Amino acid sequence: MSSTDSAELALNNSSGPPSGQRSWLHRNRIKLAPWLFLLPGLIFFFIYVIAPIFQSIWISFYEWDGLSDKEWVGFANYVELMDDDRFYTSLVNNVWWLLLYMLAVPAGLGIALFLNQTVTGIRLYKSLFFFPFVISQVVVGLIFSWFYNPDFGIVGIVWEFFGATPPAILADEDLVTFGIIFAGLWPQIAYCMILYLTGLNNVSPDQVEAGRLDNAKGWKMLWYVILPQLKPATFIAVVVTVIGALRSFDLIAIMTQGGPYGSSNVLAYYMFETALSEYGFRMGYGSAIATVLFLIMLVYISFFLWRMYQDERG
Amino acid sequence: MFNTLKKSAAALAIASLISAPAIAGDLVINFDDPNPAPKEGFETAVEKFKAANPDINVIVNITDREAHKTAIRNFLSADAPDVTSWYPGNRMAPFVNAGQFEDVSDLWESEGFNESLASTSSAMTIDGKQWGVPYTYYQWGIYYRKDVFEAQGIDVPANWEELLAASAKLKEAGVTPFTIGTKYLWTAAGVFDYLNLRTNGYDVHNDLTAGKIKYTDPRIVDVFEKWKQLVEPGYFVENHATMSWQEALAPFVAGEAAMYVMGNFSVAAMRDAGLTDDQIDYFPFPEITPGVPRAEEAPADAFFIPTNAKNKEDARKFLAFIAQPDVQTEWNATIGQLPINKNASVGDDKFLQKGFETVSTASGLAQFFDRDAPAEMAKAGMEGFQEFMVKPDRLDAILKRLDKVQERVYK
Numbered sequence: 001m002s003s004t005d006s007a008e009l010a011l012n013n014s015s016g017p018p019s020g021q022r023s024w025l026h027r028n029r030i031k032l033a034p035w036l037f038l039l040p041g042l043i044f045f046f047i048y049v050i051a052p053i054f055q056s057i058w059i060s061f062y063e064w065d066g067l068s069d070k071e072w073v074g075f076a077n078y079v080e081l082m083d084d085d086r087f088y089t090s091l092v093n094n095v096w097w098l099l100l101y102m103l104a105v106p107a108g109l110g111i112a113l114f115l116n117q118t119v120t121g122i123r124l125y126k127s128l129f130f131f132p133f134v135i136s137q138v139v140v141g142l143i144f145s146w147f148y149n150p151d152f153g154i155v156g157i158v159w160e161f162f163g164a165t166p167p168a169i170l171a172d173e174d175l176v177t178f179g180i181i182f183a184g185l186w187p188q189i190a191y192c193m194i195l196y197l198t199g200l201n202n203v204s205p206d207q208v209e210a211g212r213l214d215n216a217k218g219w220k221m222l223w224y225v226i227l228p229q230l231k232p233a234t235f236i237a238v239v240v241t242v243i244g245a246l247r248s249f250d251l252i253a254i255m256t257q258g259g260p261y262g263s264s265n266v267l268a269y270y271m272f273e274t275a276l277s278e279y280g281f282r283m284g285y286g287s288a289i290a291t292v293l294f295l296i297m298l299v300y301i302s303f304f305l306w307r308m309y310q311d312e313r314g
Numbered sequence: 315m316f317n318t319l320k321k322s323a324a325a326l327a328i329a330s331l332i333s334a335p336a337i338a339g340d341l342v343i344n345f346d347d348p349n350p351a352p353k354e355g356f357e358t359a360v361e362k363f364k365a366a367n368p369d370i371n372v373i374v375n376i377t378d379r380e381a382h383k384t385a386i387r388n389f390l391s392a393d394a395p396d397v398t399s400w401y402p403g404n405r406m407a408p409f410v411n412a413g414q415f416e417d418v419s420d421l422w423e424s425e426g427f428n429e430s431l432a433s434t435s436s437a438m439t440i441d442g443k444q445w446g447v448p449y450t451y452y453q454w455g456i457y458y459r460k461d462v463f464e465a466q467g468i469d470v471p472a473n474w475e476e477l478l479a480a481s482a483k484l485k486e487a488g489v490t491p492f493t494i495g496t497k498y499l500w501t502a503a504g505v506f507d508y509l510n511l512r513t514n515g516y517d518v519h520n521d522l523t524a525g526k527i528k529y530t531d532p533r534i535v536d537v538f539e540k541w542k543q544l545v546e547p548g549y550f551v552e553n554h555a556t557m558s559w560q561e562a563l564a565p566f567v568a569g570e571a572a573m574y575v576m577g578n579f580s581v582a583a584m585r586d587a588g589l590t591d592d593q594i595d596y597f598p599f600p601e602i603t604p605g606v607p608r609a610e611e612a613p614a615d616a617f618f619i620p621t622n623a624k625n626k627e628d629a630r631k632f633l634a635f636i637a638q639p640d641v642q643t644e645w646n647a648t649i650g651q652l653p654i655n656k657n658a659s660v661g662d663d664k665f666l667q668k669g670f671e672t673v674s675t676a677s678g679l680a681q682f683f684d685r686d687a688p689a690e691m692a693k694a695g696m697e698g699f700q701e702f703m704v705k706p707d708r709l710d711a712i713l714k715r716l717d718k719v720q721e722r723v724y725k
Contacts, residue, residue, distance in 0.1 A: 066387060067412035080722070085715065150553055151564075171555035171704070259497060260555040261701035278383055279684070279693030281408070 053294065060287035070284075077288035087289070090265040093177050094246065094296070097266060100181045101188060101245035105237045108192025109230075113222075115193070116200045126197065133190035141254030144183035145170060170256055173263035180251050180264055188244055192237045199233030200226075235307065242300050246293065267293040341628045342373045342395040343617075346382035351582070355648035363635050370628050390414045394622035396629040402437035402448060402616050403685035404523070404692075409618075410440045416619040416626060418633060419443045425634050430655050433673075434614045437681050446618035447633040449642060451679075452578040452651040453596075453669035454504060454611035460595040462489060462572045474512075474540070474602040481549045484572050491549040493571035495562030496703060499696035503683035505575050506699050507611055510537045512602035516609035516678035523686035525724030529695075529716040538702065538709055540602060545706045555704055563587055575599070577613070581665050582650060596665050598672045607677035613685060614654060694719040 025032070060077055062070040081087050115126050132140065150156040150166040159166035169179040203226060211225040227234070249268045252258060258265040258273060265273070267289055273279075275286025345356050353376060364372055375395065377385060386398065390409060400406055400415075409415045422428055422444045428435060434448045463470070463480075466487050471477040481491035496502045510519050514533045521527045522534065544550065551557075551565055560583060565571040567587040574580065584594055598610070617636060619629045635641060642653035647661035652670055660670040673679060684692035698712045 065408060065412075067391075067408055067414065145556075149556065168553035168556055171553050173704075257497070259499075259697075259700065260704060261697045276384070278380075279689040281387075282690065 056287040056290050056294075059283055060285075060291050062284045064283040065281045066283050067281075073284065077285050080285065081288055081292065086262045086265060086270060087267075089262060090267045090270040090289075093264065093266045096177055097181055097184075097245040097248050098242065100178070101184065101241050101248075102238070104185050104188035104192045104241050105234065107185070107189045108194075108237060109196050109234075111189065111193045112196030112200060116197065130190050130194055132187040133194070135187075137187065137250035138254050140183055140187055141251045144179070144186075144251075145255050148179055170264075171260050173260055176256060176260065176264040180248075180255055183255065184244075184248060184251050188241060191240060191244075195233045195237045195240075196230060199230045203229045239300070239304055243297075246297055246300075267296075339369070339625070339628075340371045340373055341397070341625055341632060342375070343632065344375045344377065344382070344386075344389065344395040344398040346377055346379050346399045348376050348378055351649045355645045358648065359636060359641055359645050362641065363632060366635065367628070367631060370631070390620050391622065394620035394624075396623040396625045397617050397619055397632050399615060400446065400618050401681075401685055402434060402446065402614050403681035404688050405681075405685045406445055406616075406618065407440060407688070410445050414621050415445045416621050416623065416629075417443045418445060418447065418619060418630070421447070421630055421633060425637065427637060430639075430657060431637060432656070433612075433679060434616075434654055437614060437679075437685075438616065446616040447637050448614040448616040448654045449636045450646050450649065450651045451612045451614035451654055451673070453673050454508070454575070454577045454613075455596055455598045455669070455672060456573050456600075457576050457580060457584070457594060457596055458573045459566065459569060459571075459589075459593060461593045462569055470597045471600045473600050473604075477600050478543060481544065482547070485547065485549060489569070490551050490565065490571040492544065492573050492575065493551045493562045493566045494554045494575065494703075495557030495559045496554045496700045497556060497558050497561075499693075499700055500682075500684055501559050501562075501576075502699035502703060503692070503696045504577070504611065505541070506537065506695075507680060507683050508575060508599040509540050509602070510534070511609045511611075511680065512599060512606060513537050513540055514603070515606040516680065519609070519680050520686070523683065523691075525691070525720055529698075529713045529720065535709075535713065538713070541702070542706050542709075545703055550703060555700060577611075578651060578665055578669055591664060596668050608675075609678035609680060610673050610676040611682055612652075612673045612676075612679040613682045688723055691719060691723045 059070075061072060061074055063073045063076070064070040111129060115122065115129060119125075147153045148155050148169040150159075150168045153166075155169065156166035167175060169175045207225055207229065208221075211221055216225060247268050248266055249272070252264060252266060252269045253272075256264045258269050262270075271286050271289040271293065274282050274289065280286065343360070345353075347353065347356070356376070357374070360372055360374055364370070382399075386400065386409075389395065390398075391414065400409070406415060422431075422435075427444070427447065431438075431448060434451060435444065438444045438446055438448060458470075462484070466483055466489070468480045468483055469476075471480045484491045494501050494505070507519065510522065513536055518527060518533055522529075522531075527534065551562065551571055554562065559576070559580070562574070563580070563583055566574050567584070567589060578596075581594070585591075598608070601608070617633055619626055619633065623629055636645075637655055639653070639655045639657035639659075642655045642658040643661075646653040646658070646666075650661065650663065650666065652660060652666060652673065660666050680686060683695065687695060695716060698716050702709060702712055
C-alpha cells in the first residue's frame with residue numbers, strides 16, 4: 001500500500017475498515033503528529049523552564065549554602081525578606097524601572113514615525129538608530145559609566161560649562177537608579193522603534209488615504225487612523241519593555257554592582273548577589289527573592305496569555 | 315575592562331577544559347592568577363617540581379581569579395583537581411566544614427611547618443587541624459607620594475595626631491590626603507581594619523570578625539569616630555564609590571592625592587603608571603591608641619587538596635615542595651611578595667624589605683576583614699563601611715543594621 005493511500009484511510013477513519021484491524025498508532029497518527037513534533041521542544045521547556053521554577057520555589061524553604069546539607073526553615077526566608085531594607089530598596093527600584101522604562105514605547109514610536117519616510121540613505125539611518133540594540137548591554141553600561149564620570153565624562157564637561165559642580169551620578173544614592181535606567185532606555189527605545197517600523201510597513205495606505213479625504217491630519221490622523229493599526233506592535237512593545245525592565249541585570253552589574261551600598265539594586269541583581277556572587281551563596285534566600293520576582297512577572301505573563309487567548313478567540 | 319572580559323572568556327574556556335579526566339600518576343593543579351608575574355612565579359615553581367619528580371605528570375589549569383571563585387564550588391564536588399589554590403581564614407571555612415578540603419595536619423607535623431610556617435598557621439587552622447599550605451603573603455600599610463610629602467615639608471606620621479596634621483596640611487595645599495576606590499567595597503575594609511587594629515588591637519579585630527563583639531559596641535563606635543575625623547574634613551577623594559582601586563590610582567599618580575591605604579600588590583600598578591621608586595614609599599599605619607601592640611594585615615594565599623582528589627600522595631608532595639625555603643624565595647621574588655617560610659629570604663626591593671620588617675615584628679597578623687569574617691557578614695559590613703564614608707551621619711543606622719546581620723549570621 002502506498003503512503004498516500006494510508007493517509008487517506010487514516011483521514012477517513014470512521015468509514016474505514018473496522019477497528020482492531022489496524023494498530024492504535026496507525027489510527028491516531030494525525031492526532032499524534034503535532035505532539036510528536038512538539039515533543040522535543042516540550043521536553044526541553046519542561047527541563048529548563050518549568051522544573052526550575054518549582055525547584056527554586058522548593059529551595060526557597062531551605063537554608064542552603066550550595067555545599068552542605070539543606071536545612072528546612074519553612075517560611076523563614078520570606079519572613080526575613082519582609083524585614084530586609086535591601087529588599088525594599090530593590091523593590092522600589094524595580095517599580096521605577098517599570099514606570100520609566102515605559103518611556104521607551106512612545107519614544108520608539110516617535111523615532112519610527114520620523115524614520116518612516118523615503119529619503120536617500122534612509123536604510124542607513126534606520127540601521128544607525130537600531131545600532132544601540134545590537135551592541136551588548138555590557139558595552140552600553142560601560143559607555144554610560146564613562147559618560148557619567150564626573151572627572152572626564154561628558155556629563156561633567158556639560159555641567160562645568162554651566163559653571164556647576166558635576167554630580168557623581170553613579171555614586172549618588174538618589175540619582176544612580178535613574179542614571180542606569182536612562183542608559184537602559186537607549187537600547188530599549190531602539191528595540192521599540194524597530195517593532196514600530198515593521199508595524200508601519202503594514203499600515204494600510206487605503207485607510208490613510210480615506211482618512212485624508214475626511215480631512216484628518218496631524219495628531220488626529222495618528223491617534224484615530226495610524227495607532228489603531230499599530231495595536232499589535234504596541235502590545236509587543238509594551239510586553240518586551242515590561243520584561244526588559246523586570247530582568248534589568250547586565251547594566252547594574254556593569255555600572256554599579258548594585259552600589260553605592262545597595263541603593264541601585266533591583267530584585268534580579270539582588271537575587272544573584274545573595275545566591276551566587278562572591279559573598280553570597282545563600283541559595284534559599286536567593287530563591288525566595290526569585291520567587292517574589294516570579295510572582296510579579298506572573299501578573300504580566302497572565303495578562304499576556306489572557307490577551308493572546310482573547311485575540312485567538314476574537 | 316575589555317581585558318578583564320577577554321580574560322574571563324578565556325577563563326571560561328579553560329574551565330571547560332578542566333573536565334578532561336586525569337589518569338593516576340597525573341597531578342592536576344588549578345591555579346587562579348593569570349597575570350604575568352604570578353603566572354610566571356607559579357610556572358617556574360611547577361617546572362622545578364617536575365624536575366625534582368620526573369615520574370609525575372603535572373597538568374596545570376590557570377583560571378582568572380574571579381572565575382576561579384565561582385568555579386571552585388563546582389569542581390570541588392564534580393571533578394576535583396589534586397591541588398587547588400584558595401584563601402585561608404574564613405574563606406576556606408565553607409569548604410572545610412562541607413568536608414571538601416583534605417586535612418593536611420600530618421604534612422604540617424612531618425615537614426615541621428608548625429615552626430617554619432608559624433606566622434600563618436592560625437589562619438590555616440580550623441578545629442585544631444591544618445587544611446592547606448600557604449606560599450605567599452603581602453603587607454598592607456600606607457603607600458605615599460614621597461615627593462609630595464617633601465614638597466609640603468611633611469614627615470612620615472608616627473601617630474594619629476601627626477597623621478591628622480599631615481592630612482590637614484595636604485588638604486590646605488590643595489592635595490587630597492587619601493585616595494581610595496570603594497566601588498568593589500573591600501578597599502574600605504582595609505581602612506576599617508587598620509583603624510580598628512590600631513585603636514583596639516588584634517583581639518578586638520578577631521572577636522569582631524568572630525561575632526563576639528557587636529558593631530554597636532563602644533569600642534567599635536570609637537573606631538568609626540576616628541574614621542569620621544578623616545571623612546568629615548574631606549580627607550578622602552570625592553566620588554570614591556564610583557572607582558575601583560585601579561581607577562583610584564589616577565589622582566595618586568597625578569599627585570592630586572598623597573596617600574593610599576593598600577596592599578603591596580599596588581606597587582606594581584604604581585610603577586606601571588610611571589611613578590619611580592623615588593616618588594613612592596611605604597610606612598606602616600601609624601599608632602592610634604598608645605600601648606596597643608602593633609598588628610598588621612597580611613593576607614596569605616595557599617594551596618589545598620580537595621577531598622575528592624585522585625592523586626593525594628603526589629598532591630602532598632607538591633604542597634611540601636612549595637613550602638621549601640628556596641622555592642618560596644624564588645617564587646615571591648618573582649611576584650613581589652613575601653615568603654611565609656621563615657627560612658626563605660625576602661626579595662631585594664625596598665617595599666618588600668620594609669614590608670617584611672613590618673610584618674615580622676608585628677604582634678599579630680590579620681588576614682583581612684573579608685577573610686576573617688564570614689562571607690555574608692563581610693559583604694554587609696563592607697557595604698556599611700562604604701555607606702559610612704559617603705554619609706557619615708548615618709552611623710547609628712548602619713551599626714544597628716550590622717548588628718542585625720551579625721545576629722543572623724553567627725546564630
